[in-house]
Amino acid sequence: MRCATANGDIRIPVLGMGTWCFGGRTEHDADNDDKSQISALKNGIECGFTLIDTAEYYASGYAEELIGKAINGYDRQQLFITSKVWKSNASKAGVQRSCEDSLRRLKTDYLDCYLYHHFNPDIPLEETIEALNTLVERGLTRSIGVSNFSASLLLKAISLSENPIVINQVHCNLAVREALENLQECCREHGVVLQAWRPVRDLEETPECRKLCSKYGVTFPQLALAWLLNMPEIAVITAMKDPRHLPENMAALSLVIEPEDMEILNNYPLRRPCGVPLA
Numbered sequence: 001m002r003c004a005t006a007n008g009d010i011r012i013p014v015l016g017m018g019t020w021c022f023g024g025r026t027e028h029d030a031d032n033d034d035k036s037q038i039s040a041l042k043n044g045i046e047c048g049f050t051l052i053d054t055a056e057y058y059a060s061g062y063a064e065e066l067i068g069k070a071i072n073g074y075d076r077q078q079l080f081i082t083s084k085v086w087k088s089n090a091s092k093a094g095v096q097r098s099c100e101d102s103l104r105r106l107k108t109d110y111l112d113c114y115l116y117h118h119f120n121p122d123i124p125l126e127e128t129i130e131a132l133n134t135l136v137e138r139g140l141t142r143s144i145g146v147s148n149f150s151a152s153l154l155l156k157a158i159s160l161s162e163n164p165i166v167i168n169q170v171h172c173n174l175a176v177r178e179a180l181e182n183l184q185e186c187c188r189e190h191g192v193v194l195q196a197w198r199p200v201r202d203l204e205e206t207p208e209c210r211k212l213c214s215k216y217g218v219t220f221p222q223l224a225l226a227w228l229l230n231m232p233e234i235a236v237i238t239a240m241k242d243p244r245h246l247p248e249n250m251a252a253l254s255l256v257i258e259p260e261d262m263e264i265l266n267n268y269p270l271r272r273p274c275g276v277p278l279a
C-alpha cells in the first residue's frame with residue numbers, strides 16, 4: 001500500500017477502510033449483520049488494505065469490537081489502526097479512559113494514531129493535547145492526530161503538542177472542497193497528512209463524470225477516489241461493506257488522471273459540508 005509520510009516519519013497508508021455504520025450508527029444495532037461486516041474487513045485485509053479507521057462514537061464502540069474480531073490472527077504490525085476520542089471525553093481523564101476502552105474493544109495494545117474527533121470548545125485544547133501526548137508516553141498510541149480541525153485550530157494544536165500531529169481527518173470529496181482551499185497548504189507546510197472522509201457517499205454522477213468514467217473505464221466511485229488519490233500527500237478512507245467494492249476501490253489507487261481531467265473534476269458542483277465548517 002502506498003503511504004504518505006507525516007511529521008515524525010510516520011507512514012500513513014493513503015487508502016484505508018472506514019467503519020462508520022459498522023455495527024449500527026451512533027448506537028449498537030442489535031440486528032446488525034456482524035458476520036458479513038467482520039468478513040468485509042477481513043476481505044479488505046486480504047485485498048491489501050492495511051489502514052482501518054474507527055472511533056468510540058461509531059455504534060457506541062461496537063464498530064471497534066467488530067474490528068477486534070476481524071484483525072484476530074493477522075500480524076498487528078502490518079496494520080495501521082486509528083481510533084478517535086469523542087468530544088465529550090476530551091478531558092485529561094476522559095482521553096485516557098476512552099483510549100483504554102478502545103484498545104480493550106479492539107483487542108490490541110496500541111493504536112497507530114489516536115485522533116481528537118471534534119474540537120469541544122468547553123474543554124481547553126491545551127488539556128486535550130496534553131492528554132493525547134500522555135498516551136504516546138504510555139505507549140498506547142504511536143502517534144496522534146485531529147479531525148475536523150480548521151487551519152487555525154490545527155496550528156494551535158501543533159504549537160501545543162510535544163509530539164507531532166500527523167493527521168487531520170476532514171470532510172473532503174468532489175462536492176465538498178473547502179479543505180482543499182483552506183487547509184491543504186497548511187497541512188503540507190506542517191507535515192500533517194490531510195485524510196479525506198466520506199469520499200464517495202452521497203455524490204451524484206454528472207454527465208462530465210460519466211464521460212470521464214467511460215474514458216478511463218472506471219466506475220464513478222473509483223473516479224471520485226482517484227481524484228483525491230491523484231493529489232500529493234492526501235489520504236482517503238472509505239467504508240465498504242460490499243466485498244465487490246474492496247478490489248474496485250483498491251484499483252482506484254493506480255488510476256492516473258490527466259491534468260485537464262483533474263481540472264474538470266475540480267469544478268464538480270459544490271455542496272455544503274455536513275458538520276462544523278473548517279473555515
Ligand SMILES: NC(=O)c1ccc[n+]([C@@H]2O[C@H](COP(=O)([O-])OP(=O)(O)OC[C@H]3O[C@@H](n4cnc5c(N)ncnc54)[C@H](OP(=O)(O)O)[C@@H]3O)[C@@H](O)[C@H]2O)c1
Nearest residue numbers: 018019020197198199200201221237238239240241242245
Ligand atoms: N472524522 C469524522 O468526523 C468522520 C466523519 C464521517 C466518516 N468518517 C470516516 O470516514 C469513513 C468514510 O466515510 P463514509 O463511510 O461516511 O463515506 P464513504 O466511504 O464515502 O461512503 C461509503 C458508502 O459508499 C459505498 N461505496 C464504497 N465504495 C464503493 C464502490 N466502489 N462502488 C459503490 N459504492 C461504494 C459503500 O457501499 P457498501 O457499504 O455497500 O460497500 C457505502 O455505502 C467512515 O467510514 C469513517 O471511518 C470520519
